[in-house]
Amino acid sequence: MQELLTLIQNSTYCVILTGAGISTLSGIPDFRGKDGIFKKFDPDLIFSIDHFNEDPSYFYTHSRELIYDLERKEPNIIHKVLAELERRGIVKAVMTQNIDMLHQKAGSENVIELHGSPVKHTCLACGKKYSFEDVVGLLEKEEVPMCNECGGLIKPDVVFYGEMLEHDVIEKAIKESSRADLIIVLGSTLVVQPAASLPLYTLDHGGELVIVNNMPTPLDDYAIKRYDDLAEVFRYLDEEMGLGISEHI
Known part of the structure; x- marks a missing residue:
């Protein structure tokens, strides 16, 4: 995880893509897990x-x-660390497939809600x-x-199945992904389009991909680093970056 920390600290434009897996720590069930x-x-x-x-x-x-x-429901360590990293200027945008509103509740401001x-x-x-x-x-x-x-x-x-995503929303997500030199996918199996293709825009523009998810994804082979345990990764980042979030949860 030291390598992940180094990637984050050295990035100039880091964006995040989150799925339902990040909210299980808040007591919200994911979609495709056990x-x-x-x-x-x-x-x-x-x-x-x-x-x-x-x-x-x-x-x-x-x-x-x-x-x-x-x-x-309350934001967990993942939501809170991401909000703090945005506040510090490290994370530039959070793109989410979730509809639980917990990113905003944690304090994230540049949140792109792909599914409304x-x-x-x-x-x-x-x-x-x-x-x-x-x-x-x-x-x-x-x-x-x-x-x-x-x-x-x-x-x-x-956005329900059978409805179109908002054009402006997906265009903004593509723009952020294309600009990123590092995209970190958290708690998503990357099977629902068009969100699942967003990391490809980062890769196509020379950026790097990190995936943290407890299930395989179609883009695992493209990731420079791959981790399974979201809670472990974010406790590590919290401690090593001196964010102090765990102390208040």
């Missing part, structure tokens, strides 16, 4: 826009633990916007939140 949510729910249904439009109760019933109790965010919700009929807190309140009273203006179906501003 206890992942895909073992409990059908991914082709819970995040399918067609199924959502047909039967939104499936999403709202099965996502209460995954999304709508996030106010009780439940911070805002939208009525599919009239376009009225609702906050995360608004919808949590509605779900305490009803199975599916409906618009109080027109009675339309409310959907989180999250």
Whole structure:
């Protein structure tokens, strides 16, 4: 891990790509791990826009633990170390496949949410916007939140299967990845496109790739360093860089 530390310290433009694996330490299940949510729910249904439009109760019933109790979840050492490294000017951007909002809660500012965010919700009929807190309140009273203006179906501003990613968001992520001399992938199996291809932009522009994930990824052979244990890596970085984060967790 000393080599990873040296890579980070010597980089001039370090960017991060995070997946669901980084949030398991905060009590949020990942997707494809041994206890992942895909073992409990059908991914082709819970995040399918067609199924959502047909039967939104499936999403709202099965996502209460995954999304709508996030106010009780706290950032872990990974989120906090990344936020501190951004504050110190070492990490330039965090690109995330996650929709748990924990990077922002930890203090990261330049966060690119590739798959959207439940911070805002939208009525599919009239376009009225609702906050995360608004919808949590509605779900305490009803199975599916409906618009109080027109009675339309409310959907989180999250990209479901069958929907296009926001063009501006993916363009910004490609720009950051292309500019980076070091991209570190954390807790992602790198199988969901187009996020999975972002490290290739770094490699194509002469940058280097590090992967920290407890499962194999398609880009493992391209990584200059590869680690399995996220918690171990970030405790090491915290201690060796004198961040002092572990002392306050």
